[in-house]
Amino acid sequence: MSRDFGSWLFLGSIFTTLALEPDEPGRDRCGSCRACLDACPTDAFPAPYQLDARRCISYLTIETRAVIPRQFRAAMGNRIYGCDDCLAVCPWNKFAQAASEAKLIARDDLKAPKLEDLLALDDAAFRALFSGSPIKRIGRAKFVSNCLIAAGNSGLAALLPEVERRLDDEAPLVRAMAVWAVFRLDPKKALRLRPAALDSERDETVRSEWHALETSAE
Ligand code: SF4
């Protein structure tokens, strides 16, 4: 937390052999505020000053390679790469200046991407679109699986054909989240597709998504 820059900071490290004098510890500047705790969509703060990273959407959409637990999917809404809601509500960021570093400024072509286009990305298109972006490091399968959760939360029937195509994706992580998203957009269709899908599906993660369909509305 910085008086000058707020809390929305990009953290970095410098390794050096210099003997540096340590700074004074930072002061508590939160007072009675709890805006970040109340804003968190997945209740990732069990108490003030404590974060359960396993519940944080930034961890879930960027860091973990495991299937995102069902309990968090609806709460993720349309977040497909990170979250930062806790930073957006922090009153200290009223005083912060926008970064002038070119690498931190949003690219025009990525300011309002269409979910339908993101769902259809193959590996080559994913790499081309996110060349030079940190999004590239999570890989196409993780990214598209995040987009499928957003599609499942969208309520947009128009996304169903593209979501359904992902049921045959080569990546099990993508197929798994496509199962969930199809059910969210059209439960009856998902239940109709299930028997044939289970006949041919060999991946245990995807099979468990088919078996768990009835809990996907939660
Ligand atoms: S980034 Fe989002 S999910 Fe993570 S702690 Fe902040 S508000 Fe919660």
Ligand code: SF4
């Ligand atoms: S929103 Fe900012 S000031 Fe308020 S509790 Fe969270 S970190 Fe502290």
